[in-house]
Amino acid sequence: NAGVTQTPKFQVLKTGQSMTLQCAQDMNHEYMSWYRQDPGMGLRLIHYSVGAGITDQGEVPNGYNVSRSTTEDFPLRLLSAAPSQTSVYFCASSYPGQGHNEQFFGPGTRLTVL
Amino acid sequence: AQTVTQSQPEMSVQEAETVTLSCTYDTSESDYYLFWYKQPPSRQMILVIRQEAYKQQNATENRFSVNFQKAAKSFSLKISDSQLGDAAMYFCAYRSGPYRGNEKLTFGTGTRLTIIP
Numbered sequence: 001n002a003g004v005t006q007t008p009k010f011q012v013l014k015t016g017q018s019m020t021l022q023c024a025q026d027m028n029h030e031y032m033s034w035y036r037q038d039p040g041m042g043l044r045l046i047h048y049s050v051g052a053g054i055t056d057q058g059e060v061p062n063g064y065n066v067s068r069s070t071t072e073d074f075p076l077r078l079l080s081a082a083p084s085q086t087s088v089y090f091c092a093s094s095y096p097g098q099g100h101n102e103q104f105f106g107p108g109t110r111l112t113v114l
Numbered sequence: 115a116q117t118v119t120q121s122q123p124e125m126s127v128q129e130a131e132t133v134t135l136s137c138t139y140d141t142s143e144s145d146y147y148l149f150w151y152k153q154p155p156s157r158q159m160i161l162v163i164r165q166e167a168y169k170q171q172n173a174t175e176n177r178f179s180v181n182f183q184k185a186a187k188s189f190s191l192k193i194s195d196s197q198l199g200d201a202a203m204y205f206c207a208y209r210s211g212p213y214r215g216n217e218k219l220t221f222g223t224g225t226r227l228t229i230i231p
Binding site for chain 1 (some may be wrong): 116120123151156157159161164180194217218219220221222223224
């Protein structure tokens with residue numbers, strides 16, 4: 001199993017550009033989520049999904065869109081990048097329910113918006 | 115909403131010694147789960163240990179153990195016999211009860227642990 005994969009690992013954008021961060025998992029996890037990590041602020045939830053066709057907002061959803069057409073993939077879209085979106089982005093997945101279930105994280109994408 | 119507080123931005127410990135990282139949380143729920151994640155320089159998030167709130171016994175994983183004080187809403191991580199490979203950022207995290215849709219984690223701001231050879 002590859003686990004949770006993210007592409008790209010690094011990206012530099014100009015203000016106003018759009019892009020999609022890719023996330024895929026091969027563990028048949030129904031739950032997937034996106035976090036952003038900023039210095040001194042820990043990880044904050046952007047969007048999450050409890051299954052294909054179902055998405056919901058987290059703590060910091062503004063400026064980001066998601067969709068979940070398959071169990072395996074959960075892309076994060078930035079429609080018009082802003083410098084405030086400079087961050088490290090993590091995708092995570094787990095089985096639903098069962099509170100003790102471990103969430104598996106991808107390796108992260110470092111995004112810089114100039 | 116739940117909050118998680120890690121009041122020690124940085125800690126250091128001599129190799130082979132013991133160190134304790136602090137975490138407090140605020141919640142009105144009675145059923146929840148707590149986690150410690152390690153983030154080494156590689157950036158990968160690695161689960162260190164987990165605790166179910168309904169269990170009174172403190173969780174232990176090899177050199178890692180927790181001191182879970184439910185009434186005080188405290189969840190500290192003790193690392194015994196510290197090793198150079200323990201150097202990392204450590205995050206405390208909270209999730210609500212075991213129901214579908216409750217999977218989201220609330221993280222603290224992290225503690226950077228340095229191991230002194």
